[in-house]
Amino acid sequence: MKEIYFDNAATTKTDKRVLKEMLPYFKGKYGNPNSMHNKGIEARQAIEEARQKVSNILNCSKEEIIFTGSGTESDNLAIFGYARKNRDKGKHIITTKIEHHAVSHCFERLSKEGFDVTFLDVDSEGFVFAEDLKKAIRNDTIFVSIIYANNEIGTIQNIKELAKICKEKGVAFHTDACQAANYCNIDVLDLGVDMMTLNGSKIYGPKGVGILYKKKGVEIEPILYGGGQENGIRSGTENVANIVGFAKALELVYEEKEKEIRKLTELRDYFINELLKIPDTKLNGPRENRLPNNVNVSFANIEGESLLLLLNEEGIFASTGSACSSKDLAPSHVVTAIGNSPEIAHSSMRFSLGKDITKKQIDIALGFIENFVKKLRKMSPLDFSIEELIMKNKKARECGE
Amino acid sequence: MADIKKHGKEWFYSKIVKEHFFHPKNMALSDKDIELIRPNGVGEVGSPACGDVMRMWISVENGKIKRCRWRTFGCTSAIASTSMLSVMITEKGGMKLEEAEKITAKDILDRLGGLPPNKIHCSVLGDQALKAAIKDYRKNEK
Ligand SMILES: Cc1ncc(COP(=O)(O)O)c(C=O)c1O
Ligand code: FES
Numbered sequence: 001m002k003e004i005y006f007d008n009a010a011t012t013k014t015d016k017r018v019l020k021e022m023l024p025y026f027k028g029k030y031g032n033p034n035s036m037h038n039k040g041i042e043a044r045q046a047i048e049e050a051r052q053k054v055s056n057i058l059n060c061s062k063e064e065i066i067f068t069g070s071g072t073e074s075d076n077l078a079i080f081g082y083a084r085k086n087r088d089k090g091k092h093i094i095t096t097k098i099e100h101h102a103v104s105h106c107f108e109r110l111s112k113e114g115f116d117v118t119f120l121d122v123d124s125e126g127f128v129f130a131e132d133l134k135k136a137i138r139n140d141t142i143f144v145s146i147i148y149a150n151n152e153i154g155t156i157q158n159i160k161e162l163a164k165i166c167k168e169k170g171v172a173f174h175t176d177a178c179q180a181a182n183y184c185n186i187d188v189l190d191l192g193v194d195m196m197t198l199n200g201s202k203i204y205g206p207k208g209v210g211i212l213y214k215k216k217g218v219e220i221e222p223i224l225y226g227g228g229q230e231n232g233i234r235s236g237t238e239n240v241a242n243i244v245g246f247a248k249a250l251e252l253v254y255e256e257k258e259k260e261i262r263k264l265t266e267l268r269d270y271f272i273n274e275l276l277k278i279p280d281t282k283l284n285g286p287r288e289n290r291l292p293n294n295v296n297v298s299f300a301n302i303e304g305e306s307l308l309l310l311l312n313e314e315g316i317f318a319s320t321g322s323a324c325s326s327k328d329l330a331p332s333h334v335v336t337a338i339g340n341s342p343e344i345a346h347s348s349m350r351f352s353l354g355k356d357i358t359k360k361q362i363d364i365a366l367g368f369i370e371n372f373v374k375k376l377r378k379m380s381p382l383d384f385s386i387e388e389l390i391m392k393n394k395k396a397r398e399c400g401e
Numbered sequence: 402m403a404d405i406k407k408h409g410k411e412w413f414y415s416k417i418v419k420e421h422f423f424h425p426k427n428m429a430l431s432d433k434d435i436e437l438i439r440p441n442g443v444g445e446v447g448s449p450a451c452g453d454v455m456r457m458w459i460s461v462e463n464g465k466i467k468r469c470r471w472r473t474f475g476c477t478s479a480i481a482s483t484s485m486l487s488v489m490i491t492e493k494g495g496m497k498l499e500e501a502e503k504i505t506a507k508d509i510l511d512r513l514g515g516l517p518p519n520k521i522h523c524s525v526l527g528d529q530a531l532k533a534a535i536k537d538y539r540k541n542e543k
Contacts (some may be wrong), residue, residue, distance in 0.1 A: 322476070
């Protein structure tokens with residue numbers, strides 16, 4: 001059974017070298033790092049070594065790394081933690097319309113807690129305008145969170161520039177870098193960020209582990225209370241194996257970064273160019289400053305979930321921004337935020353590459369994609385050209401009546 | 402292309418749903434397909450913005466639906482539901498219009514062996530498209 005895995009933005013396969021580092025912590029080295037005996041010390045040392053490795057790569061000090069249970073948890077900790085701790089300084093917080101739900105839903109929650117939230121627009125390729133951020137910052141703005149590289153359309157923001165604006169205005173800045181870690185600069189000093197989220201699941205590491213980089217002096221409130229681990233910021237017995245795995249995975253992607261960028265950029269551009277040869281197909285997201293592993297296109301008049309499942313049957317795994325595949329039956333907020341009609345969002349497919357992908361696999365997939373798009377178009381009562389769909393009412397309409 | 406084998410893993414759709422999705426029955430592959438059945442009623446429901454549109458052509462003779470063709474823009478469930486509905490109304494010599502009008506989403510669901518809970522609405526469109534086609538037929542008859 002041969003499989004072609006185009007869903008590396010959802011999660012990556014754990015690297016064998018990562019797994020090997022983790023295994024001892026499921027076997028002999030099972031101690032609780034908070035215990036005072038040797039079993040505990042052994043586990044504590046593993047965590048502190050991992051912390052050292054991570055801080056070396058991020059160019060920060062060990063004390064600035066907080067291990068958490070996921071990217072979602074790190075985002076929640078940064079956002080709730082900062083906003084609730086600093087609410088006496090101001091009630092205005094800023095984010096964008098293309099955040100991962102792990103960020104956007106926190107902001108929605110905070111708006112119910114009395115915070116005033118601005119969701120910044122993005123342009124047709126998903127970029128945040130520095131000017132918009134400047135204008136949005138008010139006297140009572142305390143916090144900004146902007147996704148580094150978008151998980152759906154691959155847009156990479158100029159985080160350095162955005163962080164600088166916040167710094168000048170004395171506003172704390174967090175970036176969700178889960179998708180960026182493999183391909184972008186994650187030197188926190190150089191970026192000038194106050195907080196940054198990473199997770200293991202996207203870097204060929206284990207799922208269910210994340211980190212929050214929190215610059216010294218940035219004060220946040222915990223979201224979990226208990227034994228006071230991680231300097232009182234994140235209670236709960238540390239997941240030693242996952243933490244060790246996370247550090248190893250980050251080291252590996254850091255070492256292999258340049259090579260992967262070169263290889264995947266070439267494959268990505270080939271894939272995009274071939275897909276755009278299918279009539280009435282549109283690229284979502286930019287050509288430049290795009291994640292090297294992200295391909296996202298819309299095929300007019302077909303619905304993404306049905307294409308996803310036809311491909312699934314052939315062992316080809318992708319994802320879609322169609323409403324039909326989402327829990328809330330709404331089309332992707334990211335694909336619509338860049339000005340696409342809901343029709344285009346329903347027709348959008350994301351193919352996210354990873355380090356094991358070969359050109360041969362892409363060619364095989366292209367053959368199936370082309371056939372299935374043809375098949376589904378024959379089944380479809382719609383007959384719009386992609387230009388007509390692009391022109392359509394750009395606002396999401398109410399569905400379900 | 403040939404070196405990818407079917408892996409036959411189950412997903413959350415029933416066998417019957419999959420069968421109708423991968424091998425849809427009575428689907429209009431071309432305009433010729435539609436002409437051939439000499440349709441005397443057509444109905445369309447849904448909205449492309451909402452992600453599902455169904456169009457159904459029926460050919461009624463002596464008060465029974467003899468043949469039917471359809472096209473659907475939508476998910477697996479929507480496609481399988483339309484396909485199943487097209488079988489239900491044309492099997493056994495064709496269904497009487499009065500009975501066809503009484504088909505509910507639940508009837509389609511039962512024949513499909515169920516759908517995932519958040520996909521139930523996809524089968525609702527099917528019976529609505531059929532009702533629209535019957536209405537169109539009755540209007541044409543007058
Ligand atoms: C940009 C981004 N942020 C946050 C998350 C959530 O991470 P996790 O699944 O580790 O909670 C993901 C992955 O799903 C992501 O892509
Ligand atoms: S047609 Fe959208 S969920 Fe079925």
